[in-house]
Amino acid sequence: FVGRVIPLGSPHPAQFTSLEAMVAGSHMDAVVIATPHTQHAPQIEIALNAGLHVLCEKPLATTAADARRVMELAEKNSRTLAIGYQRHGQSQFRLARHLVHSGTLGDLRLITVLIAQDCLENFRPGASWRADPALSGGGHFIDTGSHIVDMMLWVSGLEPERVYAEIDQFGTDVDVITAASIKFTNGARATFAATSLSAEPWREELTFYGTEGVMRLGRADGLSYQVKGGDLVFPRGAGARDVRPLEDFIAAIRGEVAGPQAPAVCGLRVAQVTEAAYRSAVSGRPEPVG
Incomplete structure (x- = not known):
């Protein structure tokens, strides 16, 4: 191309x-x-x-x-x-979604999510547009956190019902640490932690706990899962060819695929969760999603 x-x-x-x-x-x-x-x-x-x-x-x-x-x-x-949610085209995330939606893990009951980066300097006043709420709309949670909220929702397929969140700014004008609890319409829960104050450059971890198994998905450790009574599995196929957002976008325009791999509805769902989290951080109570 x-x-x-x-x-x-x-x-x-x-x-x-x-x-x-x-x-x-x-x-x-x-x-x-x-x-x-x-x-x-x-x-x-x-x-x-x-x-x-x-x-x-x-x-x-x-x-x-x-x-x-x-x-x-x-x-x-x-x-x-x-x-441009590139994880939709990455093989390990596509396989993770398949494992959940095929019922391999049973019914999801708990999701734990962590995104930790060493990027506080990006959010200090005057550092960049990311530090200005009028341009960024928020801090670390709406920025890198957007990717991980999307993965939590896309892989799980669950509908969020309400969010309780607390944030810290650490001398900036935007959020640089977020701790959130999410309840889904099926009764499942998620805990979400995001920080830009890590000593590690990047750590990304999602764990999905179902009635029949558990699945871990991470930037460093890749994809693994284990069902009740079974061995820990590192599935083959998680290293298959990735499809980049621009490549997929052009294919969608040409009608070569049914639609883009990260359609607008994914952005809407992330915006709904993000907005509810920010409202909750102000109100001090759980806020509805939608």
Whole structure:
């Protein structure tokens, strides 16, 4: 793909003073939006109303209302709206989702989630747009946490009902530590911890406890699962070919696949959980999701 696209590039690309001018003055099929978070929804709307397909970096939007609006606009305009949640195309996460949805683990009862990074400096005042709530919409939880909330929801297939969360800012203007408890409509629970103050560069762990088995999924240790009375299994196939977001996006536009692997509804679900968590951190009580 890259080999086909690079020769089409120009050493003197066209320049525009606004997104509106760009979509009006160019013959394009699609755009990739990778701007500060609070700009995503309005820019998606401009692109969709110009008849363009959109691949947006996470999060899809900083509010559930905005996420729903752009999702419905894409459906109305018959345009592809995808999110750059790359884990949807990674083999170990696809296999993890299959193990859950095939019933291998039985009924899920508890999920534990951890995302820990050494990235506090990104959120210190003046460090970058990520440190400014007007541009970022929040801190670590809406940023890297967006990926992991998405995986919790996508792999499990569960519907969140309410969220209780506490956050700490540690001298910044945004959240840099989040501890949350989530209840799902089937009665299952999840604990979610996110920190940007880790001594480790990155640790990502999700554990799914079902009535018949347990599954662990991590950045460092890969995928493993164990059913009652069975041995610990490191399944083959977890290293199969990955499908990158841009590759999948183009295939969806061409009609080569039924739809993008990370559709807009995933962004809506993440926005609903994120918004409920932020409301809970302010109110001090569990907040409904939706």
